[in-house]
Amino acid sequence: MAQHNKVRKAVFPVAGLGTRFLPATKAVPKEMLTVVDKPIIQYVVDEAIEAGIEHLVFVTGRNKHVIEDYFDIHFELEQTLKERAKKAEITLLQQQLPKAGTVSFTRQQEPLGLGHAVWCAREIVGDEPFALLLPDMIMKGDKGCMKGMIDLYGQSGGNIIAVEECAPDQAHKYGIVGVGEAIGEGFRITGMVEKPAKGTAPSNFFINGRYILQPEIFKILETQERGAGNEIQLTDGMLKLLKEQDFAGYHFRGTTYDCGAKDGFILANVAYALERADIRPTVEGGFKELLAGLR
Numbered sequence: 001m002a003q004h005n006k007v008r009k010a011v012f013p014v015a016g017l018g019t020r021f022l023p024a025t026k027a028v029p030k031e032m033l034t035v036v037d038k039p040i041i042q043y044v045v046d047e048a049i050e051a052g053i054e055h056l057v058f059v060t061g062r063n064k065h066v067i068e069d070y071f072d073i074h075f076e077l078e079q080t081l082k083e084r085a086k087k088a089e090i091t092l093l094q095q096q097l098p099k100a101g102t103v104s105f106t107r108q109q110e111p112l113g114l115g116h117a118v119w120c121a122r123e124i125v126g127d128e129p130f131a132l133l134l135p136d137m138i139m140k141g142d143k144g145c146m147k148g149m150i151d152l153y154g155q156s157g158g159n160i161i162a163v164e165e166c167a168p169d170q171a172h173k174y175g176i177v178g179v180g181e182a183i184g185e186g187f188r189i190t191g192m193v194e195k196p197a198k199g200t201a202p203s204n205f206f207i208n209g210r211y212i213l214q215p216e217i218f219k220i221l222e223t224q225e226r227g228a229g230n231e232i233q234l235t236d237g238m239l240k241l242l243k244e245q246d247f248a249g250y251h252f253r254g255t256t257y258d259c260g261a262k263d264g265f266i267l268a269n270v271a272y273a274l275e276r277a278d279i280r281p282t283v284e285g286g287f288k289e290l291l292a293g294l295r
Contacts, residue, residue: 003199004157007150007212008055009124010048010131013117014041015061015108020260028044030063030260031135035268039261042069042096043138049098051146053131056103057124059117071103079238091174113231118213119213129153134209141254145210148185149250153212155184158246159238160208164256172198174206175235177249189247205249207235208256217241 018030025033031041054204058067074093081090091124108120118132131146139145149160163177163186176196180188191202211234212229220237257271258264 004153005129007129007131007153008053008056008076009057009128010133011057011118011121011125012044012051012133013059013108013137014039014064014067014135015059015117016260017061017111018147018260019231020262022113024251029066031064032066032070033259033265034277035138035257035259035265036150036272038096039070040138040265041135043170044133044135045098047139047144047146048131048133050144051131053146054102056098057121057130058103058105058187059108059120060105061108061111064092068105071098086108088203093120094132095193111231113226113233114226114238115221115232115234117220118234119224119232122218122222125215125218129212129214132211133211136258136260137209138257138294139208139210139254139259140254140271141251143241143254145208145250145252145254148252149210149212150252152184152186152248156186156246156248158248159214159241160186160212160248160250161189161218162208162252163205163249164208164252166204166206168201168204169198169204171201171204172196176201176203177205177247178202179205179249183248186248186250189249192235192239192242193246194233205251208252210250210252213238214241258289 014031016030017290018025021030021033032039035043043234060067078090078093106120106124108117133146145162150161153160161177166174172195175192175194177192178190180190189294217237221232222238224232226232257268259268274280
């Protein structure tokens with residue numbers, strides 16, 4: 001197996017306004033909306049930590065201080081739980097708390113796109129490869145998506161993009177990659193196109209929100225012109241990097257819940273609720289009654 005610089009840091013761009021979930025996100029960051037009883041961002045962070053990530057880098061915006069507070073000690077709460085002998089709750093809080101010195105926050109002052117958010121993390125990431133996890137996406141599978149990507153990175157090096165298959169007639173809705181030779185649990189990427197016109201997509205493999213990128217992407221994003229939506233697009237930067245470095249696609253085999261959309265958020269709650277032994281009997285029965293009422 002080839003030797004490559006270890007991926008130690010992960011970037012989480014959490015500065016988005018969450019307009020699709022107004023009015024809730026007027027006061028609560030969308031990343032803090034709960035799937036069952038955990039915030040969306042906790043699922044994404046857990047995936048990164050499972051993969052061996054050592055340092056979490058959050059790119060935040062205004063009114064996102066709740067995320068910083070969440071990943072900190074809440075002295076008053078813990079003291080009250082201790083006084084009431086709530087051992088299970090104390091253990092739960094301690095399990096979700098990152099180790100001291102392993103979390104950093106930086107600010108994206110303007111909503112200039114994903115590429116700009118990534119660029120804002122450059123000083124913290126430094127000159128090393130890093131993972132990028134979109135905080136709206138919860139991945140559910142037998143193997144963690146980022147863990148699989150790290151394994152593939154150990155074989156291929158370079159840059160890794162997680163991809164999934166969609167129906168060919170739906171490819172125009174996504175960012176699509178071109179497929180080259182097979183490697184491990186994936187393949188070499190030969191190109192990328194954002195929302196190709198119907199019938200022109202190079203494959204049916206779409207980008208699903210997980211990346212491992214080399215630090216050279218920062219120099220590209222620094223001078224990247226604004227693209228679609230008048231924003232600095234990460235895809236445009238990756239296309240430039242593709243001319244200089246290898247990219248591989250990790251074929252994620254599982255289910256992705258887009259919790260940035262109402263339907264994906266609801267489906268994620270259903271899926272994770274049904275996995276919980278403590279609430280499944282009640283929840284499952286309630287779902288069956290609701291579905292029966294629709295017929």
